[in-house]
Amino acid sequence: MTDPVLLSPPDVGPLEESYVLDALRSGWVAPVGPHVAAFEREVAQRVGCGHAVALASGTAGLHLALLALGAGPGDVVVVPTLTFVATANAVRYTGAEPVFVDCEPTTGNLDPALLHDLLRDLRRQGRRVAAVMPVDMFGACADYARILPVCAEAEVAVVEDAAEALGSVRDGRAAGSFGRAGVLSFNGNKIMTTSGGGMLLSDDAELTARCRYLSTQARQPVPYYEHTEVGFNYRLSNVLAALGRAQLRRLDDMVTRRRQLRERYAKLFAAVPGVRLLADQDPGANCWLTTIIVDPVVAGWRAGELAAHLGAHRIETRPVWKPMHLQPVFAGAGARLTGAAERLFADGLNLPSGSAMSEGQVVHVLDRIEDFLSARSERLPLLIEPERFAQAPEKH
Incomplete structure (x- = not known):
């Protein structure tokens, strides 16, 4: 009997083994470490963004991006109805509510033709739209040439869920670079993996710093442990970042x-x-x-x-x-x-x-x-x- 053929299993080999072994031997096994910092720099350079935060999952990145944009109870976030549940779950984590929008039949991506009227109608209802969160479905980037101008006119930020799209390009730009923030996933079935993990990307230094702060339990920069607000344990470990660095080279x-x-x-x-x-x-x-x-x-x-x-x-x-x-x-x-x-x-x-x-x-x-x-x-x-x-x- 032949071995099962899986949908999208991890693709790892000797290079990944050497990077992970280096991380283990360095003593940097706990979260943060030199491989985390290097992985952030390398992914940011690959995507063409100024800043990156390595995280425990893509879902964590979506959650932090929405929080940094002020999403909360009473707000809505526009989400494609055709997506993995993590996109919509991240909205609920903030206390906001998702409003779903249908897709283009040819691509499965958010249908830009529906977006203008939807944002107008939500505004007329007195709803604050904290963000529009397109998803790059199965690795094909959404039509940002049409989406971004509509959102800019409505003064609504875009958070790009590029969890499935690292390595994709549209209109000369890399997936993950289109929104106020972009989020990648390195889950085990993605095009490259860190076993579990993700990355938040942005050219907005203030937004990135806010997400980094929240991802480390919102610890204040003092010698002792002090916290003035609720944070999250969302950082990627140094060992997994080492795996990601090897994957990025391949x-x-x-x-x-x-x-x-x-x-x-x-x-x-x-x-x-x-x-x-x-x-x-x-x-x-x-x-x-x-x-x-x-x-x-x-x-x-x-x-x-x-x-x-x-x-x-x-x-x-x-x-x-x-x-x-x-x-x-x-x-x-x-x-x-x-x-x-x-x-x-x-x-x-x-x-x-x-x-x-x-x-x-x-x-x-x-x-x-x-x-x-x-x-x-x-x-x-x-x-x-x-x-x-x-x-x-x-x-x-």
Whole structure:
């Protein structure tokens, strides 16, 4: 029996081992240390930001950024409904409430066309919008050329959730550099990892200093332990920062590997009716996860059927994020919806995309997909009814 093929496992090797061993031998095992400071400098330089704070998670970065912008009870934060729950949870941590906005059907990113009217309507309701928090979905940057001017006109700060997008570029700028603050994640399944960890980035020195202060239990700069407000234990350890520094040196190669894998998926599905790749027109995406969108009426099969077939062969897949407005924990939250996120959730599937996949594993996945497609092609003409599909009403 072949080993399981995971969706996006860590890609680590001898270089990472040498960096972690150096950290252990240095004696800097507890939080802070020379690797933390160096990691912050190196990531800031890579992204093109003036300041960085290494943290225990990307979620911690979102939380601190919102706090530094003054988010609190009575405020709202605009969040894409198609995202991982951490984006919305960070809003609740501050006491503010998320207001969800739908996505572009072609990319899964926040739909800029909805943003202007939403901000206007919230202002008319007397609501203070503490921030707009776009998410760079599956490694493709949101359309900041349209988002940033709308937010600037409304005098609302942007916090970029770039947790999935390190190494991505749009309009000549790196993911993580677009907002008043940007946040990266180095969780175990991300394009590069520190096991668990994240990074807050900003050109705003005052905001960065505030986040750094809050991340260390809000300790006052005196010889003894004094605290005038509540802080958090959010700093990244020196050992994990060492792992991150090694990963950063391999980032370009890992991005290249994922892009090559995406190209092979694209070639496989190019002639399959009713199947497209999400954000397939974005050359700057890091291709953290390759996502297919299946129109079951045209394709004659559903994304879940392919997932079950691959799962039977020990190949891990994952549905697209369940939209936040459908999550029980956020029942009753405000939302501006078109139905796009719900359709992507119903019809989307993330395929194995890890840079550590061996050629044998890649071939195994592609062969099993071909097996599935061949079996379905025999009954495809019975299920496709082009005239009926063209006239079918759009479902929300």
